[in-house]
Amino acid sequence: MGLMGTGILKGLGVTLRHFIDTYAEDLKYILNKSGVQQPRPLRRQSPKNRGLVTVEYPRERLPLPENFRYIPFLVYDTEKQDDKCTSCGICAKVCPPQCIWIVRTEDPVTKRPVPQPKEFYIDTTICMNCGYCAEFCPFDAIKMDHDYELSYYPNQEPSARLVHDKARLTKPDTYHASIHPTDWRRELEDRAAEEAKKKAAAEAKAKADAAKVSGGAAPSGAPPAAKPAPAAKPAAPAAKPAASKSSAEPAADAPAAPSDAAQAGESQ
Amino acid sequence: MAEETTNPPPAETPAAPKAAPTAKPASPASAGAKPAAAKPAAAKPAGHAAPKGPPLATLTPELVQLQQQFGESVITPAPYVGVLVNDPSKLRDVMTYVRDQLGFDMLANATAVDYIKEGYIEVVYHPQRSKGGQPITLKVRVPRGNDPVAPTEVAVPSLTPIYAGAEFQEREIYDMYGVRFEGHPDLRRILTWEGFYGWPLRKDWHEPYYEGDTKPFDSRWPGGHHELAEERVPWADNVNYPPGFDPLNFNANPDAGLYDTMISGVPGVEEIASNGHAQRSPQFKGVGAAVPVLDRNYNNLADEEELQTDQIIVNMGPQHPSTHGVLRMVVKLDGETVTDLKLVLGYLHRNHEKIGERNTWLHNIPYTDRLDYICGIANELGYVITVEKMMGIKPTERAEYLRVIMTELTRIESHFWAIGFLLNDLGAFYTPALYFITERDLILDLFESVTGSRLMCNYMRFGGVSRDLTEDQLMHARQLAFDRIPRKIDELEQLLTDNEIIKARTIGVGYLPADRSINYSLTGPCLRAAGVPYDIRRVDPYSIYDRFDFEIPVFYGADVYDRYRVRVAEMRQSLRIVQQALNQLDQTKPGDIQAGKKAYNHRVPAGEAYGRVETPKGELGFYLVSDGGQNPYRYHVRSSSFINLNSLKEMTVGHKVADAVVILGSLDIVLGEVDR
Numbered sequence: 001m002g003l004m005g006t007g008i009l010k011g012l013g014v015t016l017r018h019f020i021d022t023y024a025e026d027l028k029y030i031l032n033k034s035g036v037q038q039p040r041p042l043r044r045q046s047p048k049n050r051g052l053v054t055v056e057y058p059r060e061r062l063p064l065p066e067n068f069r070y071i072p073f074l075v076y077d078t079e080k081q082d083d084k085c086t087s088c089g090i091c092a093k094v095c096p097p098q099c100i101w102i103v104r105t106e107d108p109v110t111k112r113p114v115p116q117p118k119e120f121y122i123d124t125t126i127c128m129n130c131g132y133c134a135e136f137c138p139f140d141a142i143k144m145d146h147d148y149e150l151s152y153y154p155n156q157e158p159s160a161r162l163v164h165d166k167a168r169l170t171k172p173d174t175y176h177a178s179i180h181p182t183d184w185r186r187e188l189e190d191r192a193a194e195e196a197k198k199k200a201a202a203e204a205k206a207k208a209d210a211a212k213v214s215g216g217a218a219p220s221g222a223p224p225a226a227k228p229a230p231a232a233k234p235a236a237p238a239a240k241p242a243a244s245k246s247s248a249e250p251a252a253d254a255p256a257a258p259s260d261a262a263q264a265g266e267s268q
Numbered sequence: 269m270a271e272e273t274t275n276p277p278p279a280e281t282p283a284a285p286k287a288a289p290t291a292k293p294a295s296p297a298s299a300g301a302k303p304a305a306a307k308p309a310a311a312k313p314a315g316h317a318a319p320k321g322p323p324l325a326t327l328t329p330e331l332v333q334l335q336q337q338f339g340e341s342v343i344t345p346a347p348y349v350g351v352l353v354n355d356p357s358k359l360r361d362v363m364t365y366v367r368d369q370l371g372f373d374m375l376a377n378a379t380a381v382d383y384i385k386e387g388y389i390e391v392v393y394h395p396q397r398s399k400g401g402q403p404i405t406l407k408v409r410v411p412r413g414n415d416p417v418a419p420t421e422v423a424v425p426s427l428t429p430i431y432a433g434a435e436f437q438e439r440e441i442y443d444m445y446g447v448r449f450e451g452h453p454d455l456r457r458i459l460t461w462e463g464f465y466g467w468p469l470r471k472d473w474h475e476p477y478y479e480g481d482t483k484p485f486d487s488r489w490p491g492g493h494h495e496l497a498e499e500r501v502p503w504a505d506n507v508n509y510p511p512g513f514d515p516l517n518f519n520a521n522p523d524a525g526l527y528d529t530m531i532s533g534v535p536g537v538e539e540i541a542s543n544g545h546a547q548r549s550p551q552f553k554g555v556g557a558a559v560p561v562l563d564r565n566y567n568n569l570a571d572e573e574e575l576q577t578d579q580i581i582v583n584m585g586p587q588h589p590s591t592h593g594v595l596r597m598v599v600k601l602d603g604e605t606v607t608d609l610k611l612v613l614g615y616l617h618r619n620h621e622k623i624g625e626r627n628t629w630l631h632n633i634p635y636t637d638r639l640d641y642i643c644g645i646a647n648e649l650g651y652v653i654t655v656e657k658m659m660g661i662k663p664t665e666r667a668e669y670l671r672v673i674m675t676e677l678t679r680i681e682s683h684f685w686a687i688g689f690l691l692n693d694l695g696a697f698y699t700p701a702l703y704f705i706t707e708r709d710l711i712l713d714l715f716e717s718v719t720g721s722r723l724m725c726n727y728m729r730f731g732g733v734s735r736d737l738t739e740d741q742l743m744h745a746r747q748l749a750f751d752r753i754p755r756k757i758d759e760l761e762q763l764l765t766d767n768e769i770i771k772a773r774t775i776g777v778g779y780l781p782a783d784r785s786i787n788y789s790l791t792g793p794c795l796r797a798a799g800v801p802y803d804i805r806r807v808d809p810y811s812i813y814d815r816f817d818f819e820i821p822v823f824y825g826a827d828v829y830d831r832y833r834v835r836v837a838e839m840r841q842s843l844r845i846v847q848q849a850l851n852q853l854d855q856t857k858p859g860d861i862q863a864g865k866k867a868y869n870h871r872v873p874a875g876e877a878y879g880r881v882e883t884p885k886g887e888l889g890f891y892l893v894s895d896g897g898q899n900p901y902r903y904h905v906r907s908s909s910f911i912n913l914n915s916l917k918e919m920t921v922g923h924k925v926a927d928a929v930v931i932l933g934s935l936d937i938v939l940g941e942v943d944r
Contacts, residue, residue, distance in 0.1 A: 007766030014763040018703060047710055047747035052702075065717035067735065093484040094868045096631035101487075101494040121494035130634035130726045135734065136868045144720065163496045 022051030066180055069131045069144030071124045074117075074169045075176050083170065084141035086115035091133035091142050099123040100133065120166040124150060140187050145171075146179045322347035322874065330370050330404055337369075338362060348875045350392075350405025359408055360425045366395050366406070367430055374786050375431035376403045377878065377889050377906040378438060380445045384471040388412055389445050391424055392891065394878050394906075395431075398786045398800055400807025403878065410447060416466050416473070417510065419446040426452035433789025436914045444469035444621075456525045459614035459943060465510045468619055475622065476500075482899040483626050530581055530600050530608055579607060582925070586615045590693055590929035593939030597916075597928065604924045609917045613910075616943035624903030629655055629870045632903065634726040639888075639905060640941040641723050643682040645674045645715070646883040647941075648728040653810055654879025654890040655730055658872045664863050666856035667732040668812045673745065673849045674715070674727060675811075675881075676842040680753060681708040682884035683793075683835040683842075686936040687760065690832060693933035694773050700763060707756045714744050730870060732862035742850070749846045757839055765833070774829035778919040778931035781826055788915035791908050792886025793834040794935060798826035804882040815852075816845045828934040835936075869898055876902075885909050885936055905944055909937040 045053050055062055072091075075084045092100040103119035106112070133142045152161060177184040324345040327335065331351050335343040338358065346352040353359050366372045372395035381390045388409040396403035410422040419442065426449040427434040438449045439458040446467035449455055457464060466473045471481075477500060479485045487493065585596035594615035600608035620639065624632050636651045637644035649671055656662070663671070685708055688701030712722040718741055719725040719734065727734055737745065764770055780790070782798040795802050803820040805813040821837030823830035874896040880889035886908030893902035912935050920928045 004768060007768050007771070011763045011767050014703075014759055015699065045706065045709060045713065047744065047752040052706060065720075067717060067720040069720035089488075090868065092488040094630065095484075095488075096627060096634055098479075098483055098485050098488055099497075119494075123494065123497055126497045128634055129721065129724065131720055131734075132630070132634075132726075132868070136866075161496075162498070163494060 018051065020051075025049070025051040025053065064146050064179075066182055068146055069129055069134070070148045071127055071129065071145055071150065071164070072122060072131075072133050072142050072169070073145045073171045073176075074120060074166065075141050075143055076170045076172045078172050078174060083116055084139050084173075085117050085120065086139055086141070087113075087117040087120075088115070088138070090136050090138065094132040094136045096130055096132065097126045097128050099126045117166060120169055122164045122169060124162045124164055143176050143180065143183070325349050325351070325405075327351065328402075328404065330372075333370065334362065334366065337365060346405070346407050349877070350407055352407045352409065356408050356410065356422065356424050360427070360430065362406065363393070363395070363427055363430050366404070370404075371397050371399070372404060374398050375427065375433045375437070375789050376880070376887065377891060377904075378427070378434055378441065379891055379902075379904040379906070380441045380447055380469075381893055381902045382412060382445060382470045384412070389420065389447055389470075391441060391447060393427070394889070394891070398802050400802070402808060405878065412470070419448045419467075423448035423450040425450050426455075428452055431789065432784070432787045432918075433911055433914050436910060440910075443467075446470070454529050456529075457614075459617040461614070462523075462525055465513075469622055475619070481626065482897070483628055483631060526598060526610060526612065527581065530598065530610060584928075586612070591932065592689065592937060595932075595937070595939055595942065597932070599920075599925060599928060601925060604926075606920050606923055606925055606928055609920050609928065611913055611916065613913075614943050616939045618944070620944035621903050621905060624905075625900055627900075627903075628868075628898045629730070629872055629900060630868055632900070633728060634724060636905075637724040637726060638940055639907065639944065640883065640885060640909065640938040642685050642938050643678045643884050644723055645678045645725050645727055646682075646881065647888060648725070649675050649811070650879065650881040650883065650888045651890050652728040652730060653881065654877055654892055655870075655872060657879050658875055658877045658892065658894055659730065659870065660873075661731045661863060663732050664856075664860045666736070666853070666858070667861045667863070669849050669853045669856060670733050670737065670861065671728065671811055672813070672816075673846055673853070674718075674725075674733075676846045676849070677711050677714065677745070677748070679842045679884045680839050680846075681711040682936075683839050684708045684760075686884070686933075687764070687832060687835055690828075690930070690933040690936075691764070691770075693929045694770065703763070704760065707753060710748060710752065714741060714748065717741055717744070729862060729866070731864055734861075736859050736861050742853075745846075746850055749843055749850055753843060754840075757836065757843070761836060765836070770832075771829060773927075773930060774827060774832065774934075775825065776827050776829075777923060777927050778828045778831075778934055779826050780915055780919045784918065785826070785915065788918070789911050790886070790915050792882070792884070792912065792936075793838060794831050794912060795886070796821065796838075797823045797830035797834045799824040804880055804887055808880070810879075810881060813845075816848050818842075818844050828930055831934045831936075871896065871898060872900075878906075880906065883908060885938065885941070886912055888941075905941075907941045907944060909935075909939075909941040910944070913937060913942060 076082075077084050087102050087104045089102055092098070092102055099122055101119070101121040101123075102117050105114040105116045105118040107114050129144070131144050134144045150162065173184075325348055327345055331343070334351065338361070342353060342355050342358055343351050343362070344354060353362050374396050375393060376396040377392075377394040379392050381392060383390060389412045391408045391410070393406045393408075394403040395406070408424055410420045410424060413420055424447055426438055428438065428451070435453065436458060438452055439455060441447050442449060442452075442455055443457040443459050443464075444467060456462060460468065468475075479487060579600050579602050581598060581600050583596060583598050585591040586594040591597060596612035596615070598610045598612060599606050620635065624635060627635065632651060633648055636647040639647045684704040688704035691700040692698060715725050715727075716722045718737055719727045780788070780794075780798060782795075782800050785795050785798045786800060790798070791802065799822055801820045801822045804810070805818075806820050818841045821834055821841060823834050823837075872892075872894040874894055876891070876893040878889055878891045880887050882888075887906065888908055889906030891902070891904040891906065892900050895901040916932060916935060919931050923931065
């Protein structure tokens with residue numbers, strides 16, 4: 001036991017040091033400032049910082065880490081002019097608070113389901129931002145957003161309200177790329193790899209067909225090249241409306257939907 | 269009411285004929301590795317002739333000894349795990365033997381399971397040794413009855429005379445399942461309010477807006493009708509009112525039973541019971557009659573009579589800066605001295621366990637974050653390793669290291685928080701707390717950049733974790749672990765440890781000796797501050813804690829000051845673990861964070877398991893029962909904050925009311941975990 005009061009003095013020393021450190025940081029900033037109008041450089045608390053850093057929130061915002069997750073949004077494929085979502089329903093199943101509702105599109109003629117959502121609702125009041133929907137979506141069609149300011153006034157139009165419909169949820173993939181650069185790069189790589197694989201498979205098939213054909217009759221490059229496309233079409237149980245779709249690519253996506261889902265579900 | 273449960277009872281095999289198109293029996297390969305899964309398989313041939321019954325447990329040596337002592341008619345092997353005490357009236361003898369002869373001196377966990385198809389409620393006890401090792405499992409069955417209001421006809425003897433820590437847990441079982449406990453000193457509802465209609469965790473009790481027994485609900489997809497949850501009025505749909513309920517003359521006095529147990533001068537037990545309930549609405553007689561107020565040893569009547577002083581009852585909370593959330597402490601004061609203390613819990617109760625039984629196994633992971641929201645990742649670890657134990661899978665090496673790094677960082681930030689707010693409770697308003705919150709925020713920055721969220725991390729997965737750390741994030745973690753936080757812990761000690769005011773306010777305050785602490789099932793830093801080196805990371809190692817070099821800090825003062833010192837010492841030990849883990853992380857393969865293929869609809873083999881981890885607050889246990897389906901049949905959280913509160917009264921009585929605040933602060937509770 002030391003002298004009475006030394007412990008308090010020691011503690012006050014710490015307080016004093018914090019006080020000085022904080023102002024030293026601010027001093028640095030004042031000295032660096034060139035003009036009054038210049039916005040304050042945004043600093044984030046970092047392990048190297050001394051003293052306390054204040055961020056004046058509504059005026060200043062901290063940069064968000066890429067992985068930051070808030071209410072999900074649907075990715076719109078600007079290249080193909082189409083929703084990425086195929087309404088497979090995995091997001092609705094993995095959602096812990098069950099806040100996702102999906103209505104599937106039906107083909108007006110055949111009444112068969114089309115892999116595209118007609119309606120997509122997320123009740124953001126019960127969404128717990130766990131990120132499962134984005135994590136388990138096999139099509140990279142739903143992603144977690146960075147927009148964390150969702151409050152609205154009661155007199156605002158219903159689209160501002162907290163059950164987000166498809167129109168409100170859909171955002172272009174350029175936006176997704178801008179907030180999730182790493183994820184986007186991975187997606188592009190995946191897509192490139194898949195296309196390469198598909199191409200290789202098509203080539204292999206063409207070769208095999210060619211070999212078969214050459215075994216019987218005169219060899220020709222043209223018929224086998226045309227073959228894979230018609231072969232893929234009947235395999236798709238849900239043919240997309242032909243008008244909006246370009247060609248083999250989305251049609252090949254469609255059969256992948258249920259099988260992927262089943263696979264992911266079956267393991268373990 | 270006669271809603272059919274889609275869950276088959278645990279008697280069914282894993283290949284339950286559930287409608288799911290992917291219904292595939294759990295692969296037999298996965299059922300071999302772990303004891304929980306292996307045991308039933310091994311015991312099956314030894315079982316009786318009953319062809320459909322679940323496999324019986326193989327008995328551990330302690331249980332065999334117990335069986336020899338009490339005879340095979342009283343103690344029989346239970347399904348899957350543990351033994352069944354066939355005669356509830358012998359339970360106290362059995363438990364006394366378990367405690368005194370077998371050395372299981374601490375009741376880790378007590379809970380119940382409603383086996384609705386078999387028609388009984390099973391009360392499950394997990395006593396353990398404060399020296400360490402696995403807990404044993406004892407079960408008692410009582411017929412559940414079909415009355416939605418009345419408690420069970422057959423009472424289970426209360427274990428409070430044997431384990432003081434049983435008090436709150438038995439009250440919880442009573443509240444949730446309507447199991448009566450004979451000889452309990454204060455058997456009232458604890459998480460719901462007095463007058464609540466029904467027993468919420470029974471399988472035939474349904475909440476408002478009940479949609480189905482298990483998720484995912486069918487209505488969501490493909491053509492469900494959406495609605496805004498906030499626009500639902502809570503009394504609109506599927507609310508069960510007691511027969512004859514008249515909302516206009518609704519006059520339940522939920523505090524009558526509470527004050528009855530505190531007010532002195534009420535002569536006899538029977539009279540209290542009748543007086544207390546006479547004040548309530550006659551409609552609630554059925555419920556009221558279920559509240560025996562049997563033992564009155566809380567009141568020190570003699571003192572009051574001799575000193576002729578007035579005592580007053582003061583409610584602190586539920587909205588009070590000192591109670592760390594919506595906790596209500598009802599204190600009886602003689603001057604400024606606390607003579608009695610009761611807790612009113614449940615203001616944050618959302619029936620987490622019922623939600624957990626509706627959820628799939630995966631759904632529960634983010635929900636565990638919400639238990640003790642200060643240390644979410646530690647809760648996830650507890651749940652995930654329990655389920656992994658049942659499924660018999662093992663996470664990858666890298667995932668194990670990442671789990672340990674994140675969990676230990678969680679411990680550090682939680683202790684920063686606890687110490688900061690202990691200082692608040694001492695009156696040092698927010699200056700020290702903010703210093704420590706700064707450090708905590710740096711750790712949360714790491715969590716946010718890795719997992720996407722600061723508190724609700726949702727980081728663990730079965731067999732791994734959700735994300736790997738990038739090089740930048742590892743650098744941040746290294747800067748924290750090797751430079752920043754060690755420096756700041758030194759500073760913290762400089763600021764506080766020798767401070768004379770803190771010493772004067774905390775030394776000797778909130779004393780609870782080691783044997784009482786153990787009897788109260790106190791765990792965590794508070795128990796180690798009483799000189800018991802009980803830390804699950806050491807006494808029953810899980811994950812890869814056996815690989816690291818660290819100590820379990822122990823102090824012997826058993827007071828608030830030593831609880832503070834234990835926490836500081838533990839932060840240093842946690843840093844040691846993080847440093848070692850960060851150094852060894854290079855030996856693992858980057859990106860290898862998930863064992864097997866990532867799946868979302870896990871099926872867990874039928875069985876049950878009790879898994880626990882050492883969270884910053886103490887022992888967090890998960891008692892899970894699986895019927896082989898996608899959802900847990902029973903999901904129980906053994907919450908350390910809740911059970912630690914058992915001992916608050918004994919710590920506080922005799923101290924001043926200002927000390928009551930500090931003692932509560934030293935327990936470091938989080939209401940999200942207390943109320944669940």
